[in-house]
Amino acid sequence: MKTFIPKVDPNKRKWIVIDLEGATLGRVAVKVADILRGKNKPVFTPHLDTGDHVVAVNASGLKVTGNKMNSMQYYRYSGYPGGLKKTSLAEKLQTRPEEVFVLAVKRMLPKNRLGRKMIKKLHVYSGAGHPHQAQKPDKLKL
Numbered sequence: 001m002k003t004f005i006p007k008v009d010p011n012k013r014k015w016i017v018i019d020l021e022g023a024t025l026g027r028v029a030v031k032v033a034d035i036l037r038g039k040n041k042p043v044f045t046p047h048l049d050t051g052d053h054v055v056a057v058n059a060s061g062l063k064v065t066g067n068k069m070n071s072m073q074y075y076r077y078s079g080y081p082g083g084l085k086k087t088s089l090a091e092k093l094q095t096r097p098e099e100v101f102v103l104a105v106k107r108m109l110p111k112n113r114l115g116r117k118m119i120k121k122l123h124v125y126s127g128a129g130h131p132h133q134a135q136k137p138d139k140l141k142l
Contacts, residue, residue, distance in 0.1 A: 006043040006050060013121075014052040015137035017130070021061035023142055025104055031142070032056065033108035036118045049114060053121045055137055059097040060126045064089065074103070098124040 016035060020028060034040055038050030064072075072089040092100050101124050109115035123132060 006045060006048065008048055008050055015055060015132060015135040016052055016140050017055045017057065017132075017137040018140050018142065019058050020056050020101065021058040023062060025062050025064050025101070028062075028142060029101065029104040029108060031140075032105050032122065035140075036105070036109065036121055047114070049117055051118060051121060053123065053132075053135070053137075055130050055132050056098075056101060056122070056124045057128055057130055058126070059101050059124050060093070062093065062097060062101060069093075097126045 018028065018032065032054050035054050036051040038044045038048075038052070041050055043050055069090040070088055074087045074089070074092055076085045076087075077083055078085075089100065102119070102122060105122055106115070106119050109118050123130065
């Protein structure tokens with residue numbers, strides 16, 4: 001018996017549009033991470049990139065539950081003494097809402113070369129418009 005290895009053709013990947021307006025950050029990030037990995041397909045293989053492209057619009061309309069707006073912190077370190085910068089989730093959603101969503105999804109993907117390849121298929125926009133109409137994306141209801 002031979003092991004079935006699916007043939008992955010990058011030209012046959014689907015494009016999916018997700019509207020993030022009013023969606024809960026963690027719940028929608030799990031669904032997007034599954035689509036990027038290809039876990040929604042019958043040919044899912046853990047060591048291959050079988051996922052689809054995801055276009056997420058209205059990232060500025062994301063919501064979170066509980067007290068995460070003030071208690072959740074994002075850290076950056078410059079490498080120099082005293083170079084640790086902290087930003088709360090509320091500040092980050094005001095300035096760069098697309099970065100909040102990308103980080104949430106990125107942390108749910110594998111931490112290796114395959115995960116870095118998968119995150120490139122995620123396209124996030126803070127507004128309602130996106131430049132991917134030529135790919136004829138399908139809408140996904142949440």
